[in-house]
Amino acid sequence: MLTFTLRRLSLFIFTMLVLTLLSFSLSFLFPGDTVINHSGQINASAAELAHLNQVYQMDKSIFYQYGAYLTHILNGDFGQSMASQSPISNEIIKLLPATIELSLVALLIAMLVGIPLGFIAAIRHNKTSDNVILSLAMLGYSIPVFWLGLLAILVFSIGLGWLPSAGQISLLFEIEFVTGIQFFDILLSDSPYKWQAFRDASAHMILPACVIALAPATIFIRLSRASMIDVLAASYIRAARAKGLSFQQIIFRHAIRNALIQIIRHVGLQFANLVTIAMVTEVIFSWPGIGRWLIDSIYQRDYTAIQSGLLVLSCFIFIVHILTDFIYAALNPLARGNKHGS
């Protein structure tokens, strides 16, 4: 297990190094002065500029420059936003938790809906329910998310008036910023309207989370259907039947566990896709997350923000990848332990 952890950790470090290399090179590729792209200080005076040049070691070779850039990033200094002239790290700390919250809830919805539906389709393979589920999945996968988001607002917020259309929580509730994840903050706060606030936040969450979850859920349906069909055809299922186990026992004790293991690997891969969808959805639902902020920065040509937003989001996705790898290893005894010759 230690080797496994160390290998994942070294993979993480090297991938992050490559990513910083990419964001470092972006400063040269973007129009404008490199040091200003690094720091984001567009209104710097001559003296400040000289100081920045020294801090980022612009007079030395490119390796020193990269080293200086890396030191800044490791110290949590991403420079200033060109648009708002406030430190980017503060904005990220404020915005990233909202995105994490939204995408994790969406992932949860996608898994809770998609995987059981896929299992049902696989168990009733080639029957009507299988075909219905599969065609629904095909339909859901083909709907573009921006259109679906607008349609959801039109139907559920404007037409039926059930759910709010924008924002994270109603302005009536004042919740202190502690972790940034709204639900935790509400539970931590000692406001007398805690539960009303919780309900309001949930109502705000439902629509965007469901819109984000749709496409990944359809992918999970197809993945879990395929892996369940595989597992049900395996010889250990036939042996279990010969053992005299009932169908439910076979499904719940043997089939689901083995099918889940194959799906877990794909969850990490799908998460990157999901975050991309979440960024678009954040814009539609005015969700105060890092995706909307990043898209705004692209519009405003806020090069420093684009660089660091890229870095932070990919770091987040990578951490989720590693976490799913750990869950995979925990669930699958074959991935654990020392392997020889592989």
Next chain:
Amino acid sequence: MNLLDIRNLSIELDTPSGRVLAVDRVSLSIKEGEVRGLVGESGSGKSLLAQAIIGVLEDKWHVHADRFHWRGIDLLRLSIDERRALLCRDIAMIFQEPMSCLDPTTLIGEQLSEAIDTSQLTGYFWQRKKQRKDAVIKLLHKVGIKKHVQCINSYPHQLTEAICQRVMIAIALAGRPILLIADEPTAAMESTTQGQIFRLLANLNQLKNMSILLISHDLENLTHWTNTITVMYSGQFVEAGSTEQIFNKPMHPYTRALVDSSTKANLQLPSKSRLMTLPGSIPVLQHLPIGCRLGPRCPRAQQSCVAAPKVSNYHGHKVSCHFPLLRETGKKESVRHKASKGKR
């Protein structure tokens, strides 16, 4: 009384070009306490037959039988669920490639303990867990696994093929079966472990009076362990009889060829000479010959072989051939066998 009595069992497969008769009217009967061998080349439908008996074939296979009796009970009159419940209680099966037949993500102990029926346990529910564990350890000891703690706490991939097969046998024994179907239990195993597994099965047969249906492609090896043998070719019944009858006096040209191709029966052959083999290979399911399926390869085939032969019975030695090898070859065969015995 026959333990299992199957008459004219056919298995059909749905293919895009219509149904194919994979197993064509095979009869099989097993007596109490006997070891019956089922021999045939790979693809002759012997595994299908075994899976059809225990009822674990997939939906694409269709099984029909004229008679299917289990200990005097007509199973064809029962509903599918009743039949499955009855058969799963009394018949157990072990498969080839034991490692793939054990759930890779579940501990051996867990897989063993779920095979133990609750009706075997006595006492209150809080005592059951311990009883179950004791029963698991007992089963492992029965199949000759001494390090039970280690075995219970390991996953299938951590054990060897032979240990996995022992675990499979232990799982099969958990239901206290009357009949054990062993579908090539030693395929892809070393010969020493093969011997161990066969000895274990023979012990179980003698000590517990458990009947065994031993499926194999290796006629020569099978003769050491069985009382009676049924031979199949390409989904058709070929010949059935006692082991001596089949091995020493084969009546069907196919069985004859099988015996001739083994080294033990041909000890008088000069060294480095070729063994007798039939020309050609087993037909594929899409292009099955009509009538006797051995026809195109058979050295004794004549025009009437395009019609499927009826089974004829010679003192318990059943053979399905228009032109069986009768007395004259039988005599020659026994003489030859004596000679080979003398050499040994």
